[in-house]
Amino acid sequence: MNDKPKLLDVRIYGDAILGKIAKPVETFDDELRSFVRDMVYTMYQRDGVGLAAPQVGQSVRIFVMDTQWSKEEGKPNPTVLINPELLSGEGDYEIEEGCISVPGIYARVKRFNKISYSYLDLDKKRHEAEAEGYDAVVFQHEFDHLNGVLFVDRLSKLPLLKIKRKLKALQSTAENGVNIRSEIYGKQVSSKE
Numbered sequence: 001m002n003d004k005p006k007l008l009d010v011r012i013y014g015d016a017i018l019g020k021i022a023k024p025v026e027t028f029d030d031e032l033r034s035f036v037r038d039m040v041y042t043m044y045q046r047d048g049v050g051l052a053a054p055q056v057g058q059s060v061r062i063f064v065m066d067t068q069w070s071k072e073e074g075k076p077n078p079t080v081l082i083n084p085e086l087l088s089g090e091g092d093y094e095i096e097e098g099c100i101s102v103p104g105i106y107a108r109v110k111r112f113n114k115i116s117y118s119y120l121d122l123d124k125k126r127h128e129a130e131a132e133g134y135d136a137v138v139f140q141h142e143f144d145h146l147n148g149v150l151f152v153d154r155l156s157k158l159p160l161l162k163i164k165r166k167l168k169a170l171q172s173t174a175e176n177g178v179n180i181r182s183e184i185y186g187k188q189v190s191s192k193e
């Protein structure tokens with residue numbers, strides 16, 4: 001485990017894996033630890049506040065998030081959520097969302113404002129937590145990835161119509177249902193989950 005973390009390829013809109021329901025994690029071993037470490041590394045390298053396993057080509061129920069992190073402050077404090085569950089949700093909250101799997105597209109999505117959730121950590125210990133506002137949005141965005149749902153799938157007709165051409169363009173670059181973007185993106189100002 002002394003080797004350097006790897007930058008994982010990110011799957012892009014149009015890739016079949018992003019639409020699949022991910023499988024629960026059953027084995028908690030060094031391989032899992034190493035994969036999660038690569039996910040965390042990739043999330044920061046991609047300037048994201050969250051990253052779900054299907055986005056890097058593994059259809060398993062894991063995501064990592066760090067809503068406090070910013071490049072400028074630079075104090076990473078990632079949370080690893082394995083087999084997470086959304087226990088309750090209330091209220092409405094919406095902000096402009098983006099996704100490193102849907103580059104260049106931003107839209108407002110209606111989410112719960114307050115949620116409670118559970119997850120396992122790398123030692124298979126169960127945690128329960130609550131989140132509100134932005135943190136709750138990031139959880140819901142990442143949790144959706146585990147169920148094959150992207151933020152653009154939650155848009156109503158009119159906002160969807162506005163971005164349809166851009167989505168088609170992303171989709172058309174997929175080969176055999178696989179759509180990988182491995183170069184580093186240019187820095188974008190909007191928040192990306």
Ligand SMILES: [Zn+2]
Pocket residue numbers: 098099100101141142145193
């Ligand atoms: Zn996303």
